[in-house]
Amino acid sequence: MWAYESNFYQIYPLGFTGAPFENDGVLTSRILKVNDWIPHIQKLHCNAVYFSPVFESDTHGYNTRDYTKIDCRLGTNEDFAEVAKNLHDAGIKVVLDGVFNHVGRGFWAFQDVLEKRWDSPYKDWFHISFDGNSNYNDGLWYEGWEGNYDLVKLNLRNEEVIQHIFSAIKGWIEEFDIDGLRLDVAYCLDHDFLRRLRQYCDSIKPDFLLLGELLHGDYNVFVNDAMLHSCTNYNCYKGLYSSFNCMNMFEIIHSLLRQFGPEQWTLYKGKHFLNFVDNHDVTRVASILNNEKHLPLIYALCYGMPGMPCVYYGSEWGAKAEKSQGDPALRACFDEPEYNELSEWISKLGAAHMNSNALCYGDFRSVVLTNKQCIFERKTDSERVLVAINADENEYTAHFDAGCGTAVDLITGAPHDFGGGSTLPPYSAYFWKMER
Numbered sequence: 001m002w003a004y005e006s007n008f009y010q011i012y013p014l015g016f017t018g019a020p021f022e023n024d025g026v027l028t029s030r031i032l033k034v035n036d037w038i039p040h041i042q043k044l045h046c047n048a049v050y051f052s053p054v055f056e057s058d059t060h061g062y063n064t065r066d067y068t069k070i071d072c073r074l075g076t077n078e079d080f081a082e083v084a085k086n087l088h089d090a091g092i093k094v095v096l097d098g099v100f101n102h103v104g105r106g107f108w109a110f111q112d113v114l115e116k117r118w119d120s121p122y123k124d125w126f127h128i129s130f131d132g133n134s135n136y137n138d139g140l141w142y143e144g145w146e147g148n149y150d151l152v153k154l155n156l157r158n159e160e161v162i163q164h165i166f167s168a169i170k171g172w173i174e175e176f177d178i179d180g181l182r183l184d185v186a187y188c189l190d191h192d193f194l195r196r197l198r199q200y201c202d203s204i205k206p207d208f209l210l211l212g213e214l215l216h217g218d219y220n221v222f223v224n225d226a227m228l229h230s231c232t233n234y235n236c237y238k239g240l241y242s243s244f245n246c247m248n249m250f251e252i253i254h255s256l257l258r259q260f261g262p263e264q265w266t267l268y269k270g271k272h273f274l275n276f277v278d279n280h281d282v283t284r285v286a287s288i289l290n291n292e293k294h295l296p297l298i299y300a301l302c303y304g305m306p307g308m309p310c311v312y313y314g315s316e317w318g319a320k321a322e323k324s325q326g327d328p329a330l331r332a333c334f335d336e337p338e339y340n341e342l343s344e345w346i347s348k349l350g351a352a353h354m355n356s357n358a359l360c361y362g363d364f365r366s367v368v369l370t371n372k373q374c375i376f377e378r379k380t381d382s383e384r385v386l387v388a389i390n391a392d393e394n395e396y397t398a399h400f401d402a403g404c405g406t407a408v409d410l411i412t413g414a415p416h417d418f419g420g421g422s423t424l425p426p427y428s429a430y431f432w433k434m435e436r
Helices: 030-043 077-089 108-119 159-176 191-204 234-245 250-260 292-304 341-354 357-361
Strands: 008-011 048-051 055-057 064-070 093-098 102-104 148-153 180-183 209-212 274-276 308-312 363-369 373-379 384-390 396-398 406-409 415-417 422-424 428-434
Touching: 030 077, 064 077, 064 102, 064 159, 077 093, 077 159, 093 159, 102 108, 159 191, 191 209, 234 250, 234 274, 234 292, 250 363, 250 373, 292 308, 292 341, 292 384, 292 428, 308 341, 341 357, 357 373, 357 384, 373 396, 384 422
Parallel strands: 008 048, 008 308, 048 093, 093 180, 180 209, 274 308
Antiparallel strands: 055 064, 102 148, 363 373, 373 384, 384 428, 396 422, 406 415, 406 428
């Protein structure tokens, strides 16, 4: 699948474009701003863009009002179709957020229920009791997502709901030619619904990606031949930054061995998860790392480990924001992209990942592991790459059997000779492609 060979770039459109938090009903073609960023996305060697919610909503996008209409704060359907076409013309795939577990209170069918009660033909679209009351004093009770009653849970066992969602997806493919969906809170979605969603999407567009937002637990329950192709790798998210903050590379390497290692009990060998160092829901990586010199290294680890790397807009040049400041701070508007030393490094990592069969598909094996250094192997039948990281302020020389005498660094193009050991300068990372 195309996604397994891709570098993703995430945009949270409402924040990215500086749209007001509350839906003011004013049509403004802000989404066209993405067109100006396409050269930057290409420069980073990202060939897929994942858009957080773009459809009409009450506030933050995850409380949908209408699955068929681009949010007026972003523009029109024609505006987004233009953006999608320009991305495709630039060789960049388009993935949208599919928010199917819940809708907003402003969703047209829920509004009909509030108005007509028992007489509404949509009352069974939701989990409603007319014997109770809501936090909004509606005179009826309904199930909200995890106690958030601005998010009205859909009844995904209702055939009309399922067909409404399928019709919307078909429309997105026909109108915007989208290449996949990231499914919000996929861990909450009905399993039978996910199976039907996979069958439906497979039937209308080959290689259509279904990527679920999963937190912890066994990813195999959702990521399998009948349901999702991939998921967010939250199992490794914390380990990525705490391995540097605690100077304990054992944490992330042991997680990766558990997921993808050579042992028979390995959980997810052969699967491809979405790897990230931050996103729209968590503190930006430049604000969470204790040592800014680790910033290039955490991206090297993210691009070198099994899976599909994803960069969150703004973080590629080191933008900062903390979760404690609120979600709007994490979803900032930047006038234009910046390209600095970190961006250039990520661009080189992107090129290396995109052009390496081993980095996209290779098995995982730990070669050297200390508290402050790690070297691991990514290997396919056609290619072998060693990823080496030194998180220490001091030089480190690793002595190990490389299996050959020489290599070339996929990031810099420089040759490397393993004779006498491999010396890693302070705060350095390498992707050595082994010569046969």
